Amino acid sequence: MKSVQLILLLILGLVGCAAEREFRAGDVVVEAPWARASAGRTATGVVYAGLSNHGAEPEQLISLSTPVADGATVHETIREGGMVSMRAVGSLELLPEKNTALEPGGLHIMLTHLSSPLVEGETFPMTLTFRRVGTVEIQVSVRGVGAMGTSGVSGASGTGDHPHGHE
Ligand SMILES: [Cu+2]
Numbered sequence: 640m641k642s643v644q645l646i647l648l649l650i651l652g653l654v655g656c657a658a659e660r661e662f663r664a665g666d667v668v669v670e671a672p673w674a675r676a677s678a679g680r681t682a683t684g685v686v687y688a689g690l691s692n693h694g695a696e697p698e699q700l701i702s703l704s705t706p707v708a709d710g711a712t713v714h715e716t717i718r719e720g721g722m723v724s725m726r727a728v729g730s731l732e733l734l735p736e737k738n739t740a741l742e743p744g745g746l747h748i749m750l751t752h753l754s755s756p757l758v759e760g761e762t763f764p765m766t767l768t769f770r771r772v773g774t775v776e777i778q779v780s781v782r783g784v785g786a787m788g789t790s791g792v793s794g795a796s797g798t799g800d801h802p803h804g805h806e
Pocket residue numbers: 714725747748749803
């Protein structure tokens with residue numbers, strides 16, 4: 640038991656040197672986090688990433704923070720009768736051995752009150768707090784305004800899939 644805790648501490652300490660674009664805290668892996676560059680003077684931003692839980696117990700993403708925005712919350716996109724809206728997800732459940740994709744047209748992290756526009760090619764830090772494994776700091780890469788993700792265009796989602804009424 641003690642050695643398990645020691646290993647966990649070592650892993651948490653090594654997060655900063657983890658392989659590029661993959662960030663790990665215990666059994667949780669955050670893959671290829673990215674954000675869209677800001678278009679114009681909008682004060683909101685969106686972050687996408689792959690989340691996976693390699694542990695045997697359910698995990699929950701309970702909070703997020705970043706120095707580039709006042710607010711960072713998980714949202715889900717809902718399509719109902721031709722209407723697209725968004726809803727905040729209080730805590731995001733990560734089931735064991737499941738991958739959860741935050742991607743255009745679906746789950747995403749919403750940034751509100753950006754301190755400055757997100758610029759393509761830059762990166763910014765973000766801290767994710769999970770109920771079991773604690774915090775992990777990730778580096779989010781900013782992609783072009785029209786970027787749709789590495790998994791290609793998924794189904795009916797388009798760049799206009801993300802209406803925001805926050806501002
Ligand atoms: Cu949103």
